[in-house]
Amino acid sequence: MGGVNREETSARRRRGLGATPAADRAPWHPRRLRDLLRLAVADRQAIDADGLLPPENELMDEFSASRTAIRDALALLVDEGQIERRRGQGTSRVASYIVFDIAVPGPQDIDEYRRLTSGVVPRLLHRSWTPAPAPLARRLTGVATGEPCLAIEYVLNARNEPIAVITNYLRASEGEMVAEVPFVADFYTFLLDAGVDIADQATTLQARLADNEVAPLLDVEVGSPVLAFEQAIRNGRGEVVDVALGVFRDDVRMTASNFVYRPPG
Structure with a gap:
């Protein structure tokens, strides 16, 4: 009663709970990553002069996320009508906010x-x-x-x-x-x-x-x-x-x- 379960604590650390965050790619859920990328879509400072978002490798570094996670999150934004992806041309913002x-x-x-x-x-x-x-x-x-x-x-x-x-x-x-x-x-x-x-x-x-x-x-x-x-x-x-x-x-x-x-x- 009131003690620490060492086995449970070790398991939590293996899952990354209660431990120092790792420096490698974060296990982003596409939904949460989508929400953060939506901020980038809304933020004019994150869009270049041609209306393009940064390329995938830059987004991977910025969000410490895997390429798969980035692509899954971007696909959700495509479904929302927020962005448009064209092979060889990059990812452009479609949505316009007031x-x-x-x-x-x-x-x-x-x-x-x-x-x-x-x-x-x-x-x-x-x-x-x-x-x-x-x-x-x-x-x-x-x-x-x-x-x-x-x-x-x-x-x-x-x-x-x-x-x-x-x-x-x-x-x-x-x-x-x-x-x-x-x-x-x-x-x-x-x-x-x-x-x-x-x-x-x-x-x-x-x-x-x-x-x-x-x-x-x-x-x-x-x-x-x-x-x-x-x-x-x-x-x-x-x-x-x-x-x-x-x-x-x-x-x-x-x-x-x-x-x-x-x-x-």
Whole structure:
């Protein structure tokens, strides 16, 4: 009781558990290696000027993996449509990502945030006052069922392509501040320019398939994978002032940067 089983310990060392990692090729499972190689596909610094990934021998050295493991992992990425392999020509990236930052910028970060989102343009579909149904009222701070909130539905475009269909629901107090303001930038900039206090956010994500309502708006086929989300935007007092519901196209990489809200002064 409480002792060390020498036979078990020796067996663990033979399996590489609890021992110093060996310097030879790691026994990568293709799934885990695929996930790491997907990072290389997404990382522009890992791609050369011709859009090619490093050759197999360089990937073997970089990941300390066998040639078979590298090839198996690359085959999985081919199946995903991330890369294309041509004999004698190398491995090229097929997938193209749009990076979208969901973090709320603090006052000291707003200039950098505007620069990063300068190519994001909304196409307004609908803006009107609507009574808050119970599920929405429960999420908005201080809003009772049936009280008015401002609904703003739009298609978000980046690089001249639709990347998301979103509806934001603002409390009446914040909605009144933006009800007549032109909506021509990303939503955070829209709120900040109107003087709305926003401090942070929380987002819930779920994989879904595009239905016949959002598919044409996103320029994808019905049944294509999309990323559905629910977002709560809070002010500096921790009150939820806005709830957003929407879907992103599957070629969007969502990030939460290190923008940190710091009250002025």
